[in-house]
Amino acid sequence: MKKLINDPDDVVDEMLDGMTAAYPDRLRRLPETQVLVRDDGPVAEKVALVTGGGSGHEPTHAGFIGDGMLDGAAAGGVFSSPTADEFEALIDACDAGDGVLAIIKNYEGDVMNFETAIELAEMEGVEVDSVVVDDDVAVEDSLYTSGRRGVCGTILVHKAAGAKAAEGGELSEVKRVAQKVIDNVGTMGIALTSCTTPEKGEPTFDLGDDEIELGIGIHGEPGTERAETMSADAVTDRLTEAVLDDLDLDAGQEVLTIVNGMGGTPQMELFVVNRRLQELLGEHDLETWDAWVGDYMTSLDMAGASITVCAVDDELKELLGAPADTPALAVQ
Amino acid sequence: MTEDGEAAVAVVEAVADRIERERKHLTQLDSAIGDADHGGNMARGWSAAADAARDLGDPDAQTVAKTVGKTLMSEVGGASGPLFGGSLVFAGVELEGGVTAESAVAFAETYLEKVEDRGDARLGDQTMVDALTPAVHTFKKSVETDELPPLEALAKAVDAAERGVAFTVPIRARKGRASYLGWRSVGHQDPGATSTLYILEELLSVAADHSGAEIPETDATSPTIPDDAETADATAPEPEDD
Numbered sequence: 422m423k424k425l426i427n428d429p430d431d432v433v434d435e436m437l438d439g440m441t442a443a444y445p446d447r448l449r450r451l452p453e454t455q456v457l458v459r460d461d462g463p464v465a466e467k468v469a470l471v472t473g474g475g476s477g478h479e480p481t482h483a484g485f486i487g488d489g490m491l492d493g494a495a496a497g498g499v500f501s502s503p504t505a506d507e508f509e510a511l512i513d514a515c516d517a518g519d520g521v522l523a524i525i526k527n528y529e530g531d532v533m534n535f536e537t538a539i540e541l542a543e544m545e546g547v548e549v550d551s552v553v554v555d556d557d558v559a560v561e562d563s564l565y566t567s568g569r570r571g572v573c574g575t576i577l578v579h580k581a582a583g584a585k586a587a588e589g590g591e592l593s594e595v596k597r598v599a600q601k602v603i604d605n606v607g608t609m610g611i612a613l614t615s616c617t618t619p620e621k622g623e624p625t626f627d628l629g630d631d632e633i634e635l636g637i638g639i640h641g642e643p644g645t646e647r648a649e650t651m652s653a654d655a656v657t658d659r660l661t662e663a664v665l666d667d668l669d670l671d672a673g674q675e676v677l678t679i680v681n682g683m684g685g686t687p688q689m690e691l692f693v694v695n696r697r698l699q700e701l702l703g704e705h706d707l708e709t710w711d712a713w714v715g716d717y718m719t720s721l722d723m724a725g726a727s728i729t730v731c732a733v734d735d736e737l738k739e740l741l742g743a744p745a746d747t748p749a750l751a752v753q
Numbered sequence: 754m755t756e757d758g759e760a761a762v763a764v765v766e767a768v769a770d771r772i773e774r775e776r777k778h779l780t781q782l783d784s785a786i787g788d789a790d791h792g793g794n795m796a797r798g799w800s801a802a803a804d805a806a807r808d809l810g811d812p813d814a815q816t817v818a819k820t821v822g823k824t825l826m827s828e829v830g831g832a833s834g835p836l837f838g839g840s841l842v843f844a845g846v847e848l849e850g851g852v853t854a855e856s857a858v859a860f861a862e863t864y865l866e867k868v869e870d871r872g873d874a875r876l877g878d879q880t881m882v883d884a885l886t887p888a889v890h891t892f893k894k895s896v897e898t899d900e901l902p903p904l905e906a907l908a909k910a911v912d913a914a915e916r917g918v919a920f921t922v923p924i925r926a927r928k929g930r931a932s933y934l935g936w937r938s939v940g941h942q943d944p945g946a947t948s949t950l951y952i953l954e955e956l957l958s959v960a961a962d963h964s965g966a967e968i969p970e971t972d973a974t975s976p977t978i979p980d981d982a983e984t985a986d987a988t989a990p991e992p993e994d995d
Contacts, residue, residue: 497830501830501831502830502831504826504827504828504830504834505826505827505834505835505838505839506823506826506827507827529832530830530831530832533832533834533835533836533839533871533872534826534830534834534835536835536871537826537834537835537839537871540839540843541839541842567873567928567932
């Protein structure tokens, strides 16, 4: 497989240096770590928002560092959790004295390493709380989790909690709105191809030319169902129905939707999916308050997409619509 | 270097050697139920931990525990980093006043508690908790109730851990990678419980060396029958009819 990679061992390190070189006035790398933080941080009189996880999901995580969203993010190896000492360095660097909220995606390695770091930071007197995102409606337990996985809905948690922190909300308030998003969001994904990890250099799973995989995660782990290829509309129906079944919304409910590319799918196709998604929401008497389309939570070069639906009320609309200025997401 | 600190560094070096020798075996155990990286990850972590411990100037036991824990956290990674390393950092706090029988019990209890909390695992889940729990319980009881000499208490704890490792084989995994195998996990020895036993065995061996004593013969499962068994019986509550 042809890749723009020098050496698989260096890929995360070189990516991080490339990111800080692209955004020198926004991002700073903590020395001897794989942690990126706001260049102007720690931001005084603001609860700090931190996250992290395996690499390979770009622009997640560091792409969402900036005004109105994250203060910093730790990058692990490709698809593997950062270590607890990296998370600890992240928390220490971002804390301005007003507390830190850690946004953790529900994978065992991420949870254990982050929780260890939180406990260590607390021993040093830092006030830290955390939320665990588990928006994937496809599986209860997977290769990497007990319970559901955390996937694209995480971006909305960054956005809402980030806005709350930016307006001066206390740690408990920031946590409350983060949890509110988690309680109201669902996601499901589909793969047209496997992804190729730098280490392995070949597809993680085999998918025939006429096959797709439904209910995939973001690590090339197998999905819940293998099916024959179907039209974009049929795929959209399957994903959307699964998410809506899970959310069980009342008629007239306003929602924010995301059609998220997995890394190897053109925008053209994502918009085709979005077209059908919006039709379906109308059929379900749901009202789209906002519709995002793009690559937010990817799985390297996997072709495919995920659909996220989040029920929004006045508070979430205000927070999700508040200004944000980050490399990967800007809201005016 | 304090005597405790010197012994602690010796323990870390002995564990690093042992894990390196057992690397293949640990990887074999892990490949049957997980992702075949336990041997390599632990060997890399303990080797770095031994280097870090040797580099400490004149440490006490608490400093060694903290340094080794932090090194394991950063070098082992995955779930084992927080479980083996993080727990050691937190348990090390108990050694602040030096190593005594009492502080060793507190250290052991905190270590077990941290592993249980972090891994959300309990006895019988086919994890390292199955080796740790009998070891810690036996150690505590031997020290506090039976007032055995610490070395003998530790020997009993190691014997108990060995039985705990054997106990992981015929039960179903509820936590960790092996749990995804469901019923197929029955019949597999847990790698984390196994490496926990190796660590305890090396701890015992170095402790015996440093006190110039032989490792005591023990049997952790020999029942303890109180001298006043009859009295105890008489005061036992009557079984209820319904």
